[in-house]
Amino acid sequence: MDPAITDDLSCWVTKAGLSGTSETELLEEFCRRGIEAGLPIDRALVVVDTLHPVHEGRVFRWNSRNGGESEVLEYGRTNQGGEVSENWRRSPFYQMLETGHSSMRRRLDESCADEFPLFRELMDQGQTDWVALIDRFTPGTEIGEMDCIYSSWTTAAPDGFGEDRIQALKRLVPSLGLSIKSASLARIAETLVETYLGRDAGRRVLSGRIERGVADRIEAALWFSDLRGYTRITGEADPGQIIPFLNDYAEAVISAVHEAGGDVLKLIGDGVLAIFNEASQAEACRCALRAEALARERIAEVNERRSAKGLPVTQAYIGLHVGEVFYGNIGSRDRLDFTVVGPAVNEASRIAAMCRSADRDVLVSDAFWAAASDEDRERLVSVGRYALRGVERPAELFTLNLWSEPDPAAS
Template sequence: MKTAEIDRLVDWLVRGGLQGLPEADLLRHFCEKCNAAGLPVSRALTFIDTLHPVHEGTIFRWRNDEVEEEAAADYGRTNEGEAAESWQRSPFFHLLQTGGEELRRRIGFGEPADFKIIQEMKDLGHTDYLIFIHRIGGEAMIGEMDGVYSAWSTRAPEGFSDGDVAALRRLVPALGLAIKSAALARVSGTLVEVYLGRDAGRRVLEGRIQRGVAERIEAALWFSDLRSYTAITETAPPAEIIPLLNDYADAAITSIHEAGGDVLKLIGDGTLALFRGDDRGEACQRALKAEAKLRARVAALNERRQGEERPVTSVYVGLHVGEVFYGNVGSLQRLDFTVVGPAVNETSRIASMCRSVDRPVLISSTFAGCLPPGQRAQLVSVGRFALRGVGRAQELFTLDPETL
């Protein structure tokens, strides 16, 4: 591979990284360009750890033998079980343990295939195998993102030439930097979505982070919390509390998302969410759809947890609709992207009344009035109540038990 071709490919990698090309596309185009320039890559993979509540990282693959294979796949934790054993037998782990950055095996020319993956490559007719670790140092590390790992092999009868290896040593760090750039963008998206919610996270990434800037919107509002949560925490083993919260939060959040809502805040065992639509009626129907999905999920969840002899509960839901301010609230050092306004406080008060009237869901008269006649007919009044902190008493409704 000529120096000019290497320079052109480095330039392409820099521009691809700046343009935000996805990692799998970067790897695919890179390998195709290498082959076009005479560097005979037959198969390649690269992976990078990430910062994610479930996945440890993502692996990207390319091959030229027309065998179908996922171009990108997330992988789980490698610190326990079979995954840990497999990782500890890999050449990458060997390099980490020895402090090395490069390992080569000319497996078509008598050198040992001393790792399982290298033996597999030899069995598939590969003649040369080369791996790199390009470490990420110091404050540039985020979460488990400590390096960009890659492997390169060829079926060429003569293997990689000295020039091929020199070219890869020059090119792969640039590829690694472009992949790191794309990975960091994904990490940013994951973090803001996980901690702020989908819509709020998108708005923050779009640059809407100015303190005090809020949008006045109409929305259906949801506040839910767990029945008898305090009593459960006082009687259940401490190790059961977080799994319980996770199980019921997952049921609520998944139901809200599936119905087109956005979760804005988790407050202990409570969940604050909003639903938007072309009009109030559509937003309220989405919120009711989420409540029905939640009810079904909690029933299945309780059946499973009872079978495991673990504590069970149910979810109280308060629903309201109104005008709120949606945006950044807080200090110069700490902002929260959330909703504020009297309607939010009223929703919380409505949810808290579920305990007093022993109903799983309570709906404001304003919310009920926005529903089409067929859905309004499924509601029954539970009476008029003076809600704490709300200036006027209002009639509350619940779902007719005969329709559930």
Template sequence: MPAENDIAALTAWLTQSGLDGVAEDALVAGFCERCIAVGVPVSRALVLIDTLHPVYEGRLFRWGQDPSQPGMVEYGRTVAPAGAVLGAEEEKSAASWRASPFFHMLQTGETVMRLTEAHTAWFPVMQDHIAAGMKGGLAVVNRFAADGVIGEMDAVYSTWMTRQPGGFSEAQVAILARLVPTLALAVKTLALTRMTGTLMETYLGRDAARRVLSGRIMRGIADRIDAAVWFSDLRGFTRVTDSTPEHVIPLLNDYADVIVSAIHAQGGDVLKLIGDGILAIFTTGDRARCCSCAIDAATIARREVVALNARRYSLGLPVTDMYLGLHVGEVLYGNIGSMERLDFTVVGPAVNEASRIATMCRSVEQPVLVSLAFAAVEGMRVRLVSVGRFALRGVERPQELFTLVPGGIPAG
């Protein structure tokens, strides 16, 4: 059996690896290899933890499985959110979860449970383990205190299997029960770090999230940046809201999916979803590159909205279109708000002008309008056509506006 200093060394390695931010699958693999080295014959391991993510419920990390399988897998919902229904694949995952040792342990309150061949009748997953030559194992649930629970992230779950005849000895079980909590703490720390980044990107946008996480959190601190500004909204949204309110959220989600994806695909950052409106900026490279990316995103978004409308129309669902204003100029980019509630966004005349231009789409009867400053950028005029001069509310002088050349395609 391992000496006390071997166990202390393994614990120290786990602690340092967690502090270093070693990836969870590498952490699990390193832990298993070190367990074997000190006399605990782990042959297969599975560690999972829930998280807060708009798509996935959590992540699982495995070691000792078929090498063709990835060491990390993101899994879908096993519990439907209030008012939602699980899809076929999610329901399959949910059924598998309900038939797992972990679900059983949550009902009984156990934290450590020996797994043997006798459990094949209880837990279908044991049939796979036995078929792979496992002789027994251990399931462990490391629960968090109430104050440490975030959403569904309430524990780290793990199974440890061995090919050793008779399974793990009592002494080996005791060692695993002693070491696994430290591994669980390291996994939780890494999960919290990743979750913070995911939530920041989901609610603030990718670039704003990076800036906030880098420490740009003081009120009144803002950068002057040159950006192509995108302001779009949906045609007839108020009508949909008034006539078929039950369709509002699915409609917003469908159109946001295609529009935001087009913006992200061209390197843009979505800063705000304001009802049916979207505020985004393009800051990639020089001004010509920013404007080109914005035009590409607009062209792709228009194309995807047409395809989405065809799908929704075939299902008898309400359809709409996108109005878009594009402008370019200097904006202030940073924290704005009160001491208790900050917003990381852009402000300035260029943002206001983009909003006014988007509003003009209705009266000009054009889905996309572009400012004179935007059209004057090198390489833009060949992709745009003038629609005349117009007075914009809050803008001192009338200005010439442009729209996309009919049938235009993304450059490059």
């Protein structure tokens, strides 16, 4: 192959990586340009591990017979047994890692048909030659399990790739791997900040809002919830059950808040602090009430599953309030938290704590009641005035009239 053509392709893929091109677009265009340069690519596969709470990595696949478009698949943990682990151990990549090899090539014929299940599948599709490459990162630069880029390249050309094209791939693929690594690192950063800070807070941090003491003054609906009997339940439960217990109920509450348009800012043991920052206070209140209905529904489902297994169950206490808060970076020069602070946050916490005394699962403040729409106020009934710890004036609190509760799925 003409070295000038491969140099042009290497230059393009590097610039595309710098410009933030996605992994799927990188692979599609690399294959298209590679074919124009004389590489008879029929199928391509790129695999990269990631740092994600659920997925271990991502697979990018390209097939010339699929309209020249690539697709992405996410795979689970390969160290936890099951089908994913079994498929990984039966793959050529696993053998390459075990033997320390960086490349493997097979002419696809009966001599290798039974070496790996993949080869018979490729032969049945008319493929003639297969090449796999592993581009490893320098030790100490790994992020989680992300320590290399795996790729494989297949052709249906009668004579296969040919040695000169194999060498061209070996020169070109590291540039592609570097660009895919860049895109993957950006995705990891986004995942991490949104997972640990919350979706909106994470986006703000990535946009550059990391200066200490910089905060916006906003009006928001505030959510504070915790779990009924948490101290007793965790004191009586087997230690190995505590984290699954918290995860089950956190999933129910957090997914409800997110689906209703809110942002979870903090987990404090069994407590959840969230905000609903909408164009109007009435809309923010509506979103918070929808989140409450969704959470109640999902907690009921969790309780049903856990009860069937003889596991402890609970309910959530939820306090809702509306007020002005400071939303931004608070902390020291070495450790910042992107969160909300202000008297309104403390009041939301006190309202949630008052659920025990008032024997209610949900309490909302008079400020929330006043900010809500006429339709939503009709769903709220007063339970009287209460003195909240740390709050100067007694507050009238409201709860939901569940007889008038709408279906959360219809909101």
